[in-house]
Amino acid sequence: MKIQTIQTTPFDDQKPGTSGLRKKVKVFQQPHYLENFVQSIFDTLLDDDGLPSGAVLTIGGDGRYHNRDAIQTIIKMAAANGFTRVLVGQAGILSTPAVSHLIRKYKTFGGMVLSASHNQGGVNGDFGIKYNISNGGPAPEKITDTIFAKSKVIAIYKIAELPKIDIDTVGEIAFDGVIQNTKFVVQVINAVDDYADLMQTLFDFPAIKSLLASGFKMKFDAMHAVTGPYAQEIFVNRLGAPANSLMNCIPSEDFGGGHPDPNLTYAEDLVNIMFAGEAALDFGAASDGDGDRNMILGKNFFVTPSDSLAVLAANATLVPAYKQGIAGVARSMPTSGAADRVAAKLNIPCYETPTGWKFFGNLMDAGKVTLCGEESFGTSSSHVREKDGLWAVLFWLNILAQKNVENGIVSVEKILMSHWLEYGRNVYSRHDYEAIPTEAANLVIAHIKAQFTSLVGQSFGTYIVKTCDDFSYHDPIDGSISHNQGTRILFEDGSRIIFRLSGTGTEGATLRIYLEAFEPDSTKHHLDAQVALAKMIDIALQISQLKERTGRLAPTVIT
Ligand code: G16
Numbered sequence: 358m359k360i361q362t363i364q365t366t367p368f369d370d371q372k373p374g375t376s377g378l379r380k381k382v383k384v385f386q387q388p389h390y391l392e393n394f395v396q397s398i399f400d401t402l403l404d405d406d407g408l409p410s411g412a413v414l415t416i417g418g419d420g421r422y423h424n425r426d427a428i429q430t431i432i433k434m435a436a437a438n439g440f441t442r443v444l445v446g447q448a449g450i451l452s453t454p455a456v457s458h459l460i461r462k463y464k465t466f467g468g469m470v471l472s473a474s475h476n477q478g479g480v481n482g483d484f485g486i487k488y489n490i491s492n493g494g495p496a497p498e499k500i501t502d503t504i505f506a507k508s509k510v511i512a513i514y515k516i517a518e519l520p521k522i523d524i525d526t527v528g529e530i531a532f533d534g535v536i537q538n539t540k541f542v543v544q545v546i547n548a549v550d551d552y553a554d555l556m557q558t559l560f561d562f563p564a565i566k567s568l569l570a571s572g573f574k575m576k577f578d579a580m581h582a583v584t585g586p587y588a589q590e591i592f593v594n595r596l597g598a599p600a601n602s603l604m605n606c607i608p609s610e611d612f613g614g615g616h617p618d619p620n621l622t623y624a625e626d627l628v629n630i631m632f633a634g635e636a637a638l639d640f641g642a643a644s645d646g647d648g649d650r651n652m653i654l655g656k657n658f659f660v661t662p663s664d665s666l667a668v669l670a671a672n673a674t675l676v677p678a679y680k681q682g683i684a685g686v687a688r689s690m691p692t693s694g695a696a697d698r699v700a701a702k703l704n705i706p707c708y709e710t711p712t713g714w715k716f717f718g719n720l721m722d723a724g725k726v727t728l729c730g731e732e733s734f735g736t737s738s739s740h741v742r743e744k745d746g747l748w749a750v751l752f753w754l755n756i757l758a759q760k761n762v763e764n765g766i767v768s769v770e771k772i773l774m775s776h777w778l779e780y781g782r783n784v785y786s787r788h789d790y791e792a793i794p795t796e797a798a799n800l801v802i803a804h805i806k807a808q809f810t811s812l813v814g815q816s817f818g819t820y821i822v823k824t825c826d827d828f829s830y831h832d833p834i835d836g837s838i839s840h841n842q843g844t845r846i847l848f849e850d851g852s853r854i855i856f857r858l859s860g861t862g863t864e865g866a867t868l869r870i871y872l873e874a875f876e877p878d879s880t881k882h883h884l885d886a887q888v889a890l891a892k893m894i895d896i897a898l899q900i901s902q903l904k905e906r907t908g909r910l911a912p913t914v915i916t
Contacts, residue, residue, distance in 0.1 A: 358533050358541060359518040360437045365389045371397065371508035373501040375713045375860030377487025379473045382423050385484045389514070395431055395469075396514035397507035398488045399438040401500060408466065413442040415459045415489075417451020417548065418471025419583040419647040420608040421478035424449050425524070427471050427486070432522055436541045437515035440466070441534065446548035449524050450608060452583045452648030454737070454745035455552040457493035461741065462551060467491055472583075472647035475618035476863060479611030483863050494718035494742030498839060501715075517541070549590045556591060556748065559678035559740060560755045568758035569598045573766075577750065578627040578643035579606045581613035587648065587747055612646065619643035619652035619734055619746075621659060622914045632657050640757065640769060644746030649714075650734040651746040653753055655769020661785050661886075661916070663693035666730030668776055669752050670699040673728065675759040676752060678740065683727035687717050690828045690843055691855045691871040692732040693783040702780070711830045711842035712857065718742050719834035732787060732871065774882060781877040784889045788870045788912035790903065791862065797907045798858055798866035805844055805856055805901055812846065817896045821849040828855075843871075846900065851875050854897045870897050870912075887915065 368387075371378055371394050378394055385391050402408065414435045418424040428449045435443050444459060451459070453470050460468045473485035488496045488504070496504070519532060522543050531540045569575065569592075577592060579585040585606030592598040604627065605613060616623040624643040631641035631654040641654035653660040660668070670686050673679035686700045687708040700707035708726060710716035714737075717729040721739040730736040735744035736752075753769070760767040790798075809825040816822075828842040843857040852874040859867035872893045876882065881889065897903075904910055 358436060358535055360535060361516050361518060362513050363389070363392070363516060365393055365511060365514055367509050367511050368393060369509065372505045373487070376474065376495060377470070377485050379476060379483055379485035379861055379863055381863055382480055382482060382484045385423060385427070391427055391430055391486070392434065392514045392516065393508060393511050394486060395434050397504045397511055399434065400507045400511070401503045402467070403438070404503070408439045410441075412440050413444060413463065413465040414440045415444045415451075415456055415463070415465045415468035416471075417446035417456050417468075418449055419452070419474075420448070420450045420610065421473065421484065421612070421646065422480055422482065422610040423484045424471050424610075427484070428524060429521060430516070431469055432543060433517045433519050434515065436517035436519065436532070436535070439535070440541070441539065442542040442544060445524050445543060445545050447525060447527055447545055448548070450548050450583055450586070452552070452587060454649055454741050454743045454748065455548065455587070456489060457741035457743040458552055458555055460489060460491065461493040465491070470647065473863070474647050474861065475616070475645040475650060476861065477612065477616050478646065479614070482611060489742075492718055492722055492742050495713070495715040497715050497718065497837075499837065549586050552587060553590045553595060555740065556751055557595065559676065559748070560751045561677050561758065562596060564758040564762065565751070565754045566596050568754065568761055569596055571761070573640070573757070573761070574638040575602050575640040575642070575754070576604060576627060576630055576638050577602060578604045578619070578624055578641070580615060580617040580619065580624065580643055580645065581605045581607065581609045582617040582644070582646045582648065583608055584644045584648040584747055591747060591751070617646035619645050619650050620914060620916050624652060627654070631655075640754070642750040642753070644750070645734070648746045649744040651736060651749040652734055653749065653769070658768075658770040658773070660769060660773060661693070662730060662732050662734045662736065663688070663695050663783065663785050664773060664776070665749065666692065666728065666736050667695035667699050667780070668756070668772060669736060669749070670696055670703070670728050671776060672756045676755045679727065679738070684724055685720070685726040687720050687726045687729045689713070689716070689731040691787075691857060691869070692730060693785040693873050694851070694875075695780065695783040696730065698780040698783075711828065711839050713860070714744055716830065716832070716839070719832055723834050732785070777882045778879050781875060782882050783873055784876050784884075784886050785873050786886045786890050787916045788872070788894070789914040790868045790907065790909050791913040792865040793868060793907045793909060795866045798868050801868060801901050801903055801906050802844060802856060802858065804906065808900065812900070817899070818892055820852060820892065820896060823847050823849045852893060854893060854900070856901060868903070870901070872897060
């Protein structure tokens with residue numbers, strides 16, 4: 358195998374965001390753009406102790422436009438940079454949690470995930486790339502900072518001269534290695550089986566199978582994205598759900614022209630099915646582009662991701678994998694405190710981390726937490742080191758199956774109502790203002806911060822501001838500190854308003870407002886969150902002057 362060393366010049370915009378590098382496809386298609394970033398990753402890995410002999414790299418993506426081309430390039434660069442084997446998902450497809458599982462199961466050195474997650478795909482859409490370390494989780498900030506630093510000074514990249522590789526046929530293709538008498542092997546693996554097997558070890562498949570056979574009706578929406586084949590194997594082939602329990606399950610390069618973000622706005626078709634009054638089904642769920650997010654719906658009922666985490670934690674012992682109990686829970690700072698209440702009752706720790714799954718890795722590796730969750734539709738456990746959409750769906754089905762056996766038909770809504778009766782309700786909503794000019798968004802944040810001192814002690818109706826700050830996280834395991842992780846207005850009664858700029862968008866800035874108020878009174882638990890939070894929403898707009906400063910009169914997405 359011949360290795361080419363190609364001269365290149367740096368791009369100045371390769372700073373990884375909340376989850377890897379995400380840009381428009383057209384940006385990634387510029388000559389050397391992808392190669393520079395991949396080489397910067399490899400240079401970062403080679404910096405430490407170098408690659409161990411026999412290092413294997415897992416590669417897979419969500420099947421979006423540019424996935425196949427990028428995979429061919431990464432395979433050749435992996436060969437040139439000292440990997441001896443790559444594991445590639447068939448057709449280049451692997452969900453993010455499946456990559457995490459494969460890294461862990463086959464002890465590969467790391468993995469490349471090609472995805473812009475919930476962002477739109479297609480030739481005019483987004484592409485992304487993320488490196489995962491040997492624990493299966495996203496590279497921590499220490500590594501992503503180094504990758505960015507390398508990308509700013511890169512002068513060459515290395516790429517092997519290899520023919521176009523067939524990634525559609527399961528099997529192995531061996532090439533002569535860089536060093537004499539060695540081989541470089543491309544191993545194309547079935548994308549679904551290992552992951553489906555893992556799920557079967559965690560959950561009570563016979564109980565879920567009985568539930569689905571009992572007339573309980575569900576619909577899973579893969580949003581034309583990566584989980585389609587996984588859902589077919591798990592729900593239909595292994596759990597016996599009828600084929601019409603699935604929708605949009607054939608992955609497409611542009612996600613059917615849609616936005617593969619499982620929320621109340623972009624999963625509209627599923628939402629219409631689940632909010633069809635009497636005709637609505639018992640259970641609905643959706644996942645995103647790369648399969649790590651999940652949305653859970655009951656009959657005419659939406660479960661916020663924050664509540665979902667709390668319900669999973671409270672009911673974990675109903676699931677075989679967690680029947681001995683959970684070690685602890687972690688949630689991102691903007692996620693509601695519902696899980697904290699469960700943790701307190703279970704007498705287990707609850708950690709508050711910045712937004713981004715990478716912050717959970719250390720806690721899970723140290724055995725401090727079992728379940729983690731984020732308000733951004735992410736929930737998972739230490740079975741992998743990523744959030745896991747289908748895992749969350751199966752967890753809910755397992756809980757429902759178990760409660761049905763014990764009590765007859767128990768709806769998702771009933772589970773939430775009993776949960777709130779026991780713990781109180783952390784009423785929660787997130788308002789997103791997408792694609793606003795970056796400068797205007799920065800000015801809104803600066804305007805809020807300028808009021809940090811004057812706001813303290815101010816009353817807004819019955820709400821009195823207790824403190825304002827920028828959230829910082831001190832990692833209890835490695836001691837690292839992450840600053841500027843969200844601007845918080847905290848009220849005397851525990852209510853919160855948080856402002857944060859998204860780290861995953863590719864167009865202008867997305868400003869997120871997170872709103873939370875605690876409601877102990879069960880006669881008010883049925884209230885719509887927008888109604889219950891109306892005063893908080895007013896306060897957020899008043900403090901931020903968002904309408905005046907951006908000209909936006911309403912959020913793009915409300916969850
Ligand atoms: C990514 C991260 C999540 C994080 C989310 C926040 O999600 O993996 O851990 O919560 O971004 O996004 P933002 O910075 O836009 O608020 P995903 O599903 O896009 O990989």
